[in-house]
Amino acid sequence: MTQARLKLGMVGGGNGAFIGAVHRMAARLDDCYTLVAGALSSDPDRATQSATSLGLDPARSYTDFQHMATAEAAREDGIDVVAIVTPNHLHAPVATAFLNAGIHVICDKPLSVSLDEALALQTLSRQQNRLFALTHTYSGYPMVRHARQLVASGALGDIRVVQVEYAQDWLSEPLELTDNKQALWRADPSRAGPAGCLGDIGTHAYHLAAYVSGMTPASLSAEAHTFVAGRKLDDHVQAMLRYANGARGMLWASQVAAGEENALRLRIYGTRAGIAFDQQNPNFLEYTPLGGATQQLTRGRVESEEARHATRVPPGHPEGYLEAFAQLYLDAALQINAMNNSQPVPKVSQLLTTVDDGVAGMRFIAAVLASSQANGQWTEI
Amino acid sequence: MTQARLKLGMVGGGNGAFIGAVHRMAARLDDCYTLVAGALSSDPDRATQSATSLGLDPARSYTDFQHMATAEAAREDGIDVVAIVTPNHLHAPVATAFLNAGIHVICDKPLSVSLDEALALQTLSRQQNRLFALTHTYSGYPMVRHARQLVASGALGDIRVVQVEYAQDWLSEPLELTDNKQALWRADPSRAGPAGCLGDIGTHAYHLAAYVSGMTPASLSAEAHTFVAGRKLDDHVQAMLRYANGARGMLWASQVAAGEENALRLRIYGTRAGIAFDQQNPNFLEYTPLGGATQQLTRGRVESEEARHATRVPPGHPEGYLEAFAQLYLDAALQINAMNNSQPVPKVSQLLTTVDDGVAGMRFIAAVLASSQANGQWTEI
Amino acid sequence: MTQARLKLGMVGGGNGAFIGAVHRMAARLDDCYTLVAGALSSDPDRATQSATSLGLDPARSYTDFQHMATAEAAREDGIDVVAIVTPNHLHAPVATAFLNAGIHVICDKPLSVSLDEALALQTLSRQQNRLFALTHTYSGYPMVRHARQLVASGALGDIRVVQVEYAQDWLSEPLELTDNKQALWRADPSRAGPAGCLGDIGTHAYHLAAYVSGMTPASLSAEAHTFVAGRKLDDHVQAMLRYANGARGMLWASQVAAGEENALRLRIYGTRAGIAFDQQNPNFLEYTPLGGATQQLTRGRVESEEARHATRVPPGHPEGYLEAFAQLYLDAALQINAMNNSQPVPKVSQLLTTVDDGVAGMRFIAAVLASSQANGQWTEI
Amino acid sequence: MTQARLKLGMVGGGNGAFIGAVHRMAARLDDCYTLVAGALSSDPDRATQSATSLGLDPARSYTDFQHMATAEAAREDGIDVVAIVTPNHLHAPVATAFLNAGIHVICDKPLSVSLDEALALQTLSRQQNRLFALTHTYSGYPMVRHARQLVASGALGDIRVVQVEYAQDWLSEPLELTDNKQALWRADPSRAGPAGCLGDIGTHAYHLAAYVSGMTPASLSAEAHTFVAGRKLDDHVQAMLRYANGARGMLWASQVAAGEENALRLRIYGTRAGIAFDQQNPNFLEYTPLGGATQQLTRGRVESEEARHATRVPPGHPEGYLEAFAQLYLDAALQINAMNNSQPVPKVSQLLTTVDDGVAGMRFIAAVLASSQANGQWTEI
Incomplete structure (x- = not known):
């Protein structure tokens, strides 16, 4: 401090x-x-x-x-x-x-x-x-920030394919009929809004893909579905994505995927390399150059100002969800202090997610709901 | 013998x-x-x-x-x-x-x-x-056969979600312009037929999902896409799936996914448990009962006549692709010998894939091509 | 609070x-x-x-x-x-x-x-x-505490084999000749004491094994070795262990293991089950009952008061090194507050490591140095 | 053919x-x-x-x-x-x-x-x-042969540490008292010789380490131990190793390690890089240059005549134990045909293990038994 x-x-x-x-x-x-x-x-x-x-x-x-x-x-x-x-x-x-x-x-x-x-x-x-910071927590992981930097640096070449998913199982049964507070409001349209799983974790998946790839899709074809009888909001979302540069993608979010705890996984494939990230093992980022061996990148094995800024302990000492969350608070503090002192916002803090990411997320929700109601018609975002 | x-x-x-x-x-x-x-x-x-x-x-x-x-x-x-x-x-x-x-x-x-x-x-x-045996090789793995038996036994409950994918990168560049024999005919419609990646590996993914889940989708919304300029057939396929029982699914096949060798992966989620299989580590099957710990099943840790019949060496000694392929030949031999001797076909050999699986695969190809040409319209299979 | x-x-x-x-x-x-x-x-x-x-x-x-x-x-x-x-x-x-x-x-x-x-x-x-708390950080991980409880509950049966290791590579070269502060004092006997790698990470390995198994060895045969020319303290330790109940074990600690970041790994095998823990993936604990499948235990999949007490975020949200460290501070606070108020120390806080663990560690160091000087003679601890 | x-x-x-x-x-x-x-x-x-x-x-x-x-x-x-x-x-x-x-x-x-x-x-x-070929099966894996070539090429620098282990659990109970044929003769000194676990799998571990590292230890300090009451031969072996070049190592073999199927694992650390191989996932070899990211080498991602010669199917199609075994038969056939025709033995076939490896294994057994009887005294091999 x-x-x-x-x-x-x-x-x-x-x-x-x-x-x-x-x-x-x-x-x-x-x-x-x-x-x-x-x-x-x-x-x-x-x-x-x-x-x-x-x-x-x-x-x-x-x-x-x-x-x-x-x-x-x-x-x-x-x-x-x-x-x-x-x-x-x-x-x-x-x-x-x-x-x-x-x-x-x-x-x-x-x-x-x-x-x-x-x-x-x-x-x-x-x-x-x-400042309007929005806590898309997973963007605070060092290896997510390094992934973003890798893509931006051109290491992947032109992006061709984006595969993102967020799978949980905690709503496999009608938990909202019990007194589980977390389930109660999330399954209640008057408090959660029109999107269930879609808003709760679909937006995280969508954001992570955008944050790392540096691109948002131009259009999507989607289905929001409810598996659990009587549930008022969706608990399962699947979508196909098209990007302006010709890339294709798929997004899947589910809260009824039996056996999954919090499986947010992102894979991006370009003309020169592919990367893979799994939120449940956030200290690693897989990077595979076309024709080469898969490399298990860690904070300790990459030169990356972005990763270093988001790091608190030496390599091999795992960091987790709270550290990623803390990173957003740290970046917000850096920005607020600068704004309060009429100074330019430090560059390293600018990876912070904001109201702009939130607007993009709401556009995504709107497009999924519209496409789903039109039986999967391709819909602009 | x-x-x-x-x-x-x-x-x-x-x-x-x-x-x-x-x-x-x-x-x-x-x-x-x-x-x-x-x-x-x-x-x-x-x-x-x-x-x-x-x-x-x-x-x-x-x-x-x-x-x-x-x-x-x-x-x-x-x-x-x-x-x-x-x-x-x-x-x-x-x-x-x-x-x-x-x-x-x-x-x-x-x-x-x-x-x-x-x-x-x-x-x-x-x-x-x-006998008309069709060599869907991956159905010969012991843990695939055990997975099929697990689903059939009801261990997963009602199936809700099927996620299957087959990702390779060997056609990331226009290899068919070289003298690579494998690429040459696969990229030539007069020899490969109307489906590229779709026929070559998309059918494997589709088949594996059907083989293990015991269900084929009722309809699909799909896009077959070509990334490499000048290529005459698709090199990337994505589809959303709907099953008669209400289950949902996604299928992805790509031959331009930089960094992937032969990544055929299947996940199935039911009301009671989920399973995951990765062809590149075929000696393991992940099984997670709802609320329980993920179990890494191996041939040595399951009681399964189906797996045992498809096993040649003791647990811990890995088996691979050739053993899975040999299993189809073994089952074919068991069936042919029985037919030649007018005897009933042994039950254990009946997991062999046949012309019926081939017909299902051609229906899948036809539906994907039709849906893709209709901009992803949901199409009956 | x-x-x-x-x-x-x-x-x-x-x-x-x-x-x-x-x-x-x-x-x-x-x-x-x-x-x-x-x-x-x-x-x-x-x-x-x-x-x-x-x-x-x-x-x-x-x-x-x-x-x-x-x-x-x-x-x-x-x-x-x-x-x-x-x-x-x-x-x-x-x-x-x-x-x-x-x-x-x-x-x-x-x-x-x-x-x-x-x-x-x-x-x-x-x-x-x-209170004299000693920060053996790794004892603060929820899955370490659950492992300890598993052993104590008899789930493993009688312990037969303990395998523990802590491998790093950061001292592969004579870093103490640069201005690296961490290396400087650790390689200086006047500040580090007579043990290099042995004191720095060997004691962590020794402690983790004791903490989880509930046993300290009765005797050991060891070699402390220095690979890097000119280094004044050991950078590599290996030992064989004998326990009073007849169990056997091995301990390895190295700071010259090229490619390893912070690989503290513990495996314990009993008559009924085995467990494995890797500090670099601390949200998981592998548990394999004899004859059964390996189970990947997580905070979310076990019923364990010990793990719950050491948990801050829901399952699937990874926790790391800082959370484990914070756990020691939390337990210390619970104990100090109780002591300050002349109340009994809460049971859940009693897993905190203390001066007693430190004494055990110093006995270990002394035994390793003695055995090493006697060319590996078995030495009582 | x-x-x-x-x-x-x-x-x-x-x-x-x-x-x-x-x-x-x-x-x-x-x-x-x-x-x-x-x-x-x-x-x-x-x-x-x-x-x-x-x-x-x-x-x-x-x-x-x-x-x-x-x-x-x-x-x-x-x-x-x-x-x-x-x-x-x-x-x-x-x-x-x-x-x-x-x-x-x-x-x-x-x-x-x-x-x-x-x-x-x-x-x-x-x-x-x-020709006297000896079937040390694991030497037939493509990635083992590539590992050997990596070490020989100097990619690891000077070898400092060798860690090898072979853990099983199938003799955790007195299986030799049942009619299990495999257990019966292995636990009978008149048929198995003086070494139990030591001869059965200890020799495999010892051989694999020597095969890949290109070095055999100069001396060892060991203990052969029997856990199961009434068993006539050892079921657990642990040893510390010293090499002529100053390298150190540890070897562990056990048939009572509850939860392990056939866990033969080798790690070698040099001044420039480290490698790790696990027989249960034999299609991969981990390679980590000092300071760099861990690379997951596969047959498809390395240029290696040694690996190619031992390969039957394309990358991503896993090979297993039988293929490794077949490789020894193939190399033997190449050598016998050459010998029968008075031709020089093809270079690629010379990685075949022979009576010389068998003699080295018997020297190892003799040294372990001698050291063990002398309470772990360092013994020349």
């Missing part, structure tokens, strides 16, 4: 929530933030309880995010940035409130529940000149 | 050919066959030379397959069965000649260059009551 | 040090500590600079650890616990000073530079009734 | 035997041999039955190997070469009989039950100028 710690607020993430705790660990790891305020729950008791257990000043524990935005903006020592870790339907209203209050935003994905909301947030964050 | 060795003839497979030598090794491994006749090449010099190097009686080295069929059928010691290892366009004419001569057939895949040819062969083999 | 944050001091770990930063990240991750004081370097300028960049109160930045111990003990708001992250030769003097001041200790390994020092620290920490 | 098929006899390998059938498949695969005679069992009924099922001329089915040697040598069409697949104690007497009859020998390992026998066979085969 060579810069001032940023004052962080949080909306959502009260006791019992999953992703809120992850954001807090990520924010702590590199010592760039101090959590000082929160609207941790809309339930007043739970908000208070959560704030207490986190050691917050009771005066800065809010139950209303709008109130929090106004109050914090008015304080001399008000928060620099808010982390939004609510269910999807609240992302846009909360972000809007804080952007309007001149406060930087770090928001979980998907960005919103509609493309219109997403576009409005994009516009607003630019008008307000505030 | 506890039964009489069968007398084997071969059409195609002269010096320099690849798959002919593979068939001969496969035929030899379990000592069920003696190669005694051949029309190894349409070029007389090459035919003679090849026959000599294989130690054939010169009187039984032919240059014309029709003549060979007639002559061998007329001999007291004529061949029991012919192996057809020519380019695709000759499969049907050669098989027709030998079936008409009352001789059993073992034929390389794909079965033919059109569905009509395929259906005619199916009819003819039944009329003649001759 | 449901308890008061502990006030943490640090000795060593100034700017440019490696392990100090790791300790600080580990201490932050679970929000149980606030760093408030330090003797970060014996060089006053560097100490001040480091303290500033960490945001310490200048009044609590010390250059003398003895002074720091006295001063902090005298403050009302003095530190609860000190983290010792110096080169090996200072571990004992620093720990002694803080224990004498009544302050809990978290110390890096190896515990000391001699067995005598180690025994004195063990005695002193008991006399003072202070 | 571009040369005359050799006439092969076999001693041992009657119905029910394991390794005899493997030898026959290996001999058939490349069509260099015709099995024409055998003393398949010392039991006359079983010998006859076995000969019949293999289609041998009854006149050439013998019950006495000495008689067979004499009779075959006297025939115009007598065998060129005999395959010896008996229990260990008969290797030397049978080989002696056939060498004295001027017949080439292919013998299973270990070569004999004593070093004296081994040395006598070495001398006799030279006097008689006959």
